Amino acid sequence: MDERTGTPVVGMIGGGQLARMTHQAAIPLGQSLKVLATSEDDSAALVAPNVEIGHHTDLEALKSFAEGCDVVTFDHEHVPGDHLRALEAAGASVQPRPDALLHAQDKLVMRRRLAELDLPVPAFAEVAEVGDVLKFGAEHVWPCVLKTARGGYDGRGVWMLDDAAQAEEVVAELLAGGAPLLVEQAVPLRRELAALVARSPFGQGAVWPLVETVQQDGICVQVLAPAPEASAELIERAQDIALTVAEQLGVTGVLAVELFETDEGLVVNELAMRPHNSGHWTIEGSRTSQFEQHVRAVLDYPLGSTELAAPAVVMTNLLGAPAQPQMRVDERLHHLFARYPHAKVHLYGKSERPGRKLGHINMLGEDADELREQGRLAAHWLSRGEWLDGYEIH
Numbered sequence: 001m002d003e004r005t006g007t008p009v010v011g012m013i014g015g016g017q018l019a020r021m022t023h024q025a026a027i028p029l030g031q032s033l034k035v036l037a038t039s040e041d042d043s044a045a046l047v048a049p050n051v052e053i054g055h056h057t058d059l060e061a062l063k064s065f066a067e068g069c070d071v072v073t074f075d076h077e078h079v080p081g082d083h084l085r086a087l088e089a090a091g092a093s094v095q096p097r098p099d100a101l102l103h104a105q106d107k108l109v110m111r112r113r114l115a116e117l118d119l120p121v122p123a124f125a126e127v128a129e130v131g132d133v134l135k136f137g138a139e140h141v142w143p144c145v146l147k148t149a150r151g152g153y154d155g156r157g158v159w160m161l162d163d164a165a166q167a168e169e170v171v172a173e174l175l176a177g178g179a180p181l182l183v184e185q186a187v188p189l190r191r192e193l194a195a196l197v198a199r200s201p202f203g204q205g206a207v208w209p210l211v212e213t214v215q216q217d218g219i220c221v222q223v224l225a226p227a228p229e230a231s232a233e234l235i236e237r238a239q240d241i242a243l244t245v246a247e248q249l250g251v252t253g254v255l256a257v258e259l260f261e262t263d264e265g266l267v268v269n270e271l272a273m274r275p276h277n278s279g280h281w282t283i284e285g286s287r288t289s290q291f292e293q294h295v296r297a298v299l300d301y302p303l304g305s306t307e308l309a310a311p312a313v314v315m316t317n318l319l320g321a322p323a324q325p326q327m328r329v330d331e332r333l334h335h336l337f338a339r340y341p342h343a344k345v346h347l348y349g350k351s352e353r354p355g356r357k358l359g360h361i362n363m364l365g366e367d368a369d370e371l372r373e374q375g376r377l378a379a380h381w382l383s384r385g386e387w388l389d390g391y392e393i394h
Contacts, residue, residue: 001070007031008299009068013056014075015042017348017357018275018291021283022075023048025291033295035075036065044075046349059083066092073253073298074274077104078151095201095252095298096273103249104273108149108182117248119241120267127181133167140185146170149180158218160186187267189260193227194278195242198254198293198303205246206293206303207239208286213258213278219355222375223315224368225281226308237266245271254279254294277317277357282306284344284362285313310364316375318347318382320356325385332382339391340378358383 002009007030012019015037023033023044036052037045045051054061056079063086066072071093084098103110111124125136127146137144144167148157161167161183174181192215196208209226227235242257245268256276258269279290288296288304296303325332329347336343340363347359361378363371380388 002031005030008070009034010295010298011036011065011069011072012044012075013062013065013072013079015039015044015051016075017043017350017359019044019075020047020348021280021346022275022291022294025289026295029292029295031295034065034069036061043348043350057083059086062087063090066090069093071095071298073294074101077101077273081105097250097252100250100252101273104271106149106180107147107270108180110271111182111184113249114245114268117244119244120265122187122267123185125183127171127175127183129175130168130171133161133171133183134164136183137161137164137167143186145184145186146174147182147184148174149182156218187260187262187269189262189267191261192269193230193238193259193261193266194223194276195238195257195259196254196276196279196282196290197239197242197246197257198290198297199243199246199251200297200303201252201300203247204303205243206288206306207243208279208282208290208306209308210235210238211278211281219317219319220277221317221319221379222372223278223281224372225285225313225315228368234261234266241266241268253297254290277360280346280360281313281315281362283346285309285315285364311366312364312368312371314363314368314371314375316361316363316372316379317357318359318361318379320353320358321384322354323384324352325383327385329382332385336378336382340374343374343378345382 011034013036015035019035020043026033032050034050035044035048036054052065062083066087073095081098084094088094111121114121123140143160143162146159146161159170192213194211194213198206212224212227213220214222246255251273254275256272256278260267275290275294282289287307344362350358363375365371377388
């Protein structure tokens with residue numbers, strides 16, 4: 001407990017943009033998030049006053065960080081499970097708990113558990129040798145999807161294998177490097193969706209509207225809230241899947257369930273047990289943002305309203321340009337706000353480099369298609385310093 005404010009101390013392991021935005025959400029609750037960052041230049045370390053420098057794989061650094069925290073939570077899933085159990089054994093409240101978080105850390109563990117719960121997952125198999133992939137491909141028809149069981153995000157750690165010859169080449173190289181692998185059936189999808197929920201230790205749950213995530217080259221470029229043309233049955237099914245996962249796995253905090261929509265129904269793709277890119281729209285677009293809700297949930301506070309703040313909300317990711325823009329970012333912001341005064345820009349304090357997630361832009365309004373186009377143009381301008389539609393700066 002912080003003796004100065006009388007409020008509990010939430011510690012977040014990881015100093016990226018998720019910790020940065022969680023810190024911002026914690027301030028109105030009378031708190032200042034405590035952050036374990038690997039560098040003083042990390043996104044959250046640039047804005048949070050209570051920062052310790054240490055690595056998430058260093059058990060002693062984790063133990064030192066947890067001292068004085070009422071609860072410890074995460075900006076990412078990469079903390080070793082044994083370290084988290086050691087923190088619990090030392091008396092720390094870890095949320096979500098290690099046994100739950102394991103399902104977001106290890107895709108093979110996740111697939112097996114969801115299959116046990118009779119939740120929709122693609123056919124899959126563990127890969128110990130090249131022959132496992134060749135057998136799977138012969139049984140389930142090529143192409144197949146090869147994944148690293150641990151790590152990987154934004155398209156990393158995922159390979160589409162078109163045939164047996166390609167499988168032999170790629171799998172042999174990865175196994176030689178010691179990567180734990182699994183192979184999955186390629187899912188013929190209509191689109192990608194995300195169901196975002198929160199759950200407290202008490203067991204209270206909250207769900208946000210189902211959203212569509214628009215992908216490009218394995219990276220999410222836009223999130224549309226609510227998901228366009230989603231039937232009541234589809235929405236109910238997606239939210240039921242997410243709440244079931246949260247309850248059965250014992251998740252606390254925010255849970256994002258990434259889903260494929262197919263002709264046969266929904267299929268679970270990935271899980272994230274923390275604030276997630278598919279929920280950044282909630283900062284302005286929901287009565288309670290995913291970041292505030294995560295703080296509430298891990299502290300076992302009553303959860304907030306997830307009602308939409310506008311009929312349509314579009315979040316557009318800001319990605320680093322292929323070449324360094326000539327115009328400084330503050331000049332780009334100046335012109336962006338002049339054209340789109342309703343745009344809500346969130347920059348993460350990161351240096352610019354190609355393809356890097358530098359921030360996001362939220363647009364709220366009545367017409368989702370109009371917001372999508374505005375978001376696309378705004379992100380292109382802010383990334384590159386040039387307008388796609390020939391708009392002139394005056």
